[in-house]
Amino acid sequence: MTNFVLVPGMCHGGWCFEHLTRRLRDVGHTVHPLTLTGVSERRHLLQGTVNLDTHIQDVIAVLEGENLRETVLVGHSYGGMVITGAADRAPHRVDSLVYLDAVVPGDGDSCWSLVSDQERSWYADVDETGCASRPLPFFDARATAHPIASVLQPLRLAGALAHIRRRDYVYAAGWADQSPFTPTYRRLSEDPRWTTHALAAGHNLMRDAPDELARILIDVAASR
Template sequence: MATFVLVHGAWHGGWCWRRVADRLRAAGHDVYTPTLTGLADRSHLLSPSVRLQTHILDIANLLSWEDLESVVLCGHSYGGMVITGAADREARRIKSLVYVDAFVPSDGESAMDSRPPERVELAFEQIRSVGEGWWMPPTPAASFRVNEADQAWVDAKCTNFPISCFTQPVRLTGAVDGISGKYYVRAGGYKAPQFDACVEKLSGDPDWDVRSLPCGHDIMVDMPDELTAVLEEACQ
C-alpha cells in the first residue's frame, strides 16, 4: 500500500482527481486530493492575499499534520509549482514526484516566466476587464482539449484564480533536487510550448522518466487508467 497526494492545477479543485483516486483506492492505496485555498469547495476563501506560497503551505502542512511518509506527490499544470515548493520544504516525506503536464520550476521562477507571451498578455487583459484587477476567469475546457463528453462537467466545476499565484516566484533551498524518483507525463494532444520545453529539458536527465499520453491537458479526466498506471509505477 502506498500514499498519494494529488494536487490540481489552476481553476480546478480536488474534484478533478476523482477517477484516478477511485482507481488507486480500489487498489488499496491511501489517497489525498486536497483543494487549494480559494478554489472549488474552498472558493469562499478566494482573496487577493492568496498566492503561490499559500498553496505551497496548503500541501506542506497536509504532509506534516497527517504525518505522511514515503509519499508519491503529484501535481497537474500549475500544481507543478505547488508540489515543487512543498517537496522542497518536506523532502524527507517524499518518495517520488509526478508532474502531469505541469510546470517544473527552478528557484526564483514563476509560472508566468515560462508561459507564452500571448498567454501572459491575455491573463492581464482578463484581470483588467473582468477580474477586478487580481483574478482570472476559468479557461474553457475545450481550450484545454478536454474530451467533449466531459467539457460541460469540467467547466461547471472550475472557479476563478488569483493571478498572484502565477506571478509569485517559488523559493527553493535545493532539497527537492535530492528526491530521486521523478516522472513527467506530457499531454500529447494539447499544444503548450511551456510544457514542451519541460520535456526537452528533462528527457536527457537520467533522474527523470518522461513519457506522453495521447489526450488533452486534463490527463486525469481523459485517461485515468493510464495515469493511474504511471502513479503506481512511481510508488514501486
C-alpha cells in the same frame, strides 16, 4: 502501500482527480486530492494575499496533519509549482514527484515566467475582484477564478531536491495547438534523472487518460 497527494492546476479543485483517485484507492493506496485555497469549493477564501506560498502551505498542512511520509506528490499544470515548493520545504515527508503536463520550476521561477504569451494573456484577464484569473470557457462548470498572485510569485528553493528518489514527467501529446510544455518534455527526456512519458491525450490528462495515469503512478509506488 503509498501515500499520494494530488494537486490540481489553475481554477480546478480536487474533484478533477475523481477517476484517478478511485483507481489508486482500489488497489490500496492512500490518496489525498487537494483543492487549493481560494479555488473551487474553497473560493470563499479568495483574497489578494493568497499566493504560491499559501498553496505550498496547503500541501504541507496535509503532509503534517495526516503525518504522511514517503509521499508521492502529483501536480497538474500550475500544480508543478506547488509540489516543487512543498518537496523543498518538507523533504522528510516527500519521496517522489510526478508532474502532469506541468511547469517544472527552478529557484526564482514563477508560473508566469515559464509559460507562453498565450497563457500569460489568459492569466492577465482578471475578474471583478481584481485578484483572480477567470476560468477558461471550456473548463468544467465547477472551475472558478484562480488567485493571480500565485502565478506571479517566484518560487524560492532552499535546496536542490536531491532527496527526491524519483521524478516523473507525463506529457500530453494531444494538444489541439502548440503545447507550452513541449520544450520541458524534450529537455527532461534527455536528463537521466527523469523518467518521462507521453500520452495521446489533451492537457486534462486526469479526464482523458485516467487508466494510463494510474498505471504510471502505481509503477512509481512499486519502484520504491
